[in-house]
Amino acid sequence: MTSESPRWFTSSFSENGGQCVEVAINLHATTGTVPVRDSKNPTGAVLTVPTAVFSGFVNGLTSGAFDN
Structure with a gap:
């Protein structure tokens, strides 16, 4: 168990419209x-998402795999 606190951030692509999620990638290791x-x-x-699943999700987003 770690005592490290999550360091939350929103994506730099967020337009600050209030519909954002925050992630704390500092805990993945x-x-x-x-x-x-x-x-x-x-x-x-x-x-709480397993690191490999989160990475696959981000890769899918950046590759356009979820585009309609």
Whole structure:
């Protein structure tokens, strides 16, 4: 178990419209996960995603795999 605190950030591609998620990638090396939360509710629920799954999701986004 790590005592390191998550360092939350939003994507530089966010246009600050209030519909953002925040991630804390600083924990991936020690926990093998990437925490994700709603930026409008920082004390709310946190979704913990395995690092490999999060990486695959980001790769899919950047490659356009989810485009309609």
